Amino acid sequence: MEGREITDSTYPGASQEAVERTLRFALEIVSDGIWDWNICTDHVKRSPGWYSMLGYAVDGLSENVATWHEVIHPDDFERVMRGFQAYLDGTQPLYAEEYRCRCRNGDYLWVSDHGRFVEFDEEGWATRMIGAHRNIHERKLAELALQQKNQELLELNRTLEDLVAARTEALQQANRALAEQAALALRLSETDPLTQVANRRRFERQVQAEWHRLQRHGHPCALLMFDLDHFKRINDRLGHPAGDRVLVAVAEAVRQDLREVDCFARWGGEEFVVLLPDTDAAAALSLAERLRLTLRRIDAALPMLLTASFSVGAMCPGEDPVALIRRLDDALYLAKQQRDCVVVC
């Protein structure tokens, strides 16, 4: 077994005493204090360096293991004993611990402690163990201060990360709320407050977009315009609020006859327009006829029949949207000469 005999081939011909002296010198050079434990008698011989390291008079303490137990800091005691026992049990290949030792003046000094068995009986039981202490107080304090700083930095970092995450979340929430508000503001600015259909502004924007689509891809697109007939009479006979209710009922009925992609808008007063993407003039005409009949069927508790006059027209490539609207206006004017009819332009 390694380290079983101190007198081995390293020191051929030397006496046991001479070898021990040499080893002791070597240990004193590399350590601050040495202990030499006779396991059978429980006698522990400690070097003068060990006593002076802790401020005790040389050989001023009982030379046994209990002295060691008494100087270990209570907070380190269990850990050190566990490490020591693990070596004694053979579950650890060496005994090496760092802990605090009580000095004579009551202060505690950080030391490192290494030890190993050096002699065994015939059955292989350890009979002697030698160890060395080193004063690591300054290094250990610096290390602990560094650990403390690292811990503080970690906590600060965590706090900062939490703060950043909380701020990011708050910012994202604010952005979402802002985007929702902006979308609502846009919707309101482009919605007719009475009928809740699109207003002229939204309609003109959509017409421009469709016009560009037509120029680029040649997709057909049609427009439909209608104006309620003799609407003034409704107001005059039943009052303005009743007229409002009729406008709302008209918008509701027409909307139900349209597709999602159609843009239905109130052009002004009792006049409405519909933008019909991917629709040619013939399809727009049949839709206008259908809507004309729809309006006649509206049940608005009116003493007179509700009718409307329509104009429809398809967008022509190259034609200015303004010119197209004018064309529809002119056709509606013609329809108004007869009323309750559709004029294609």
Ligand SMILES: Nc1nc2c(ncn2[C@@H]2O[C@H](COP(=O)(O)OP(=O)(O)OP(=O)(O)O)[C@@H](O)[C@H]2O)c(=O)[nH]1
């Ligand atoms: N109740 C109500 N009436 C409105 C609204 N906007 C416009 N009007 C009324 O609609 C009527 C439009 O009258 P006119 O332009 O003479 O048209 P009309 O009576 O429908 O006659 P024709 O279009 O020639 O068939 C006016 O009395 C306006 O006051 C509105 O928001 N609510």
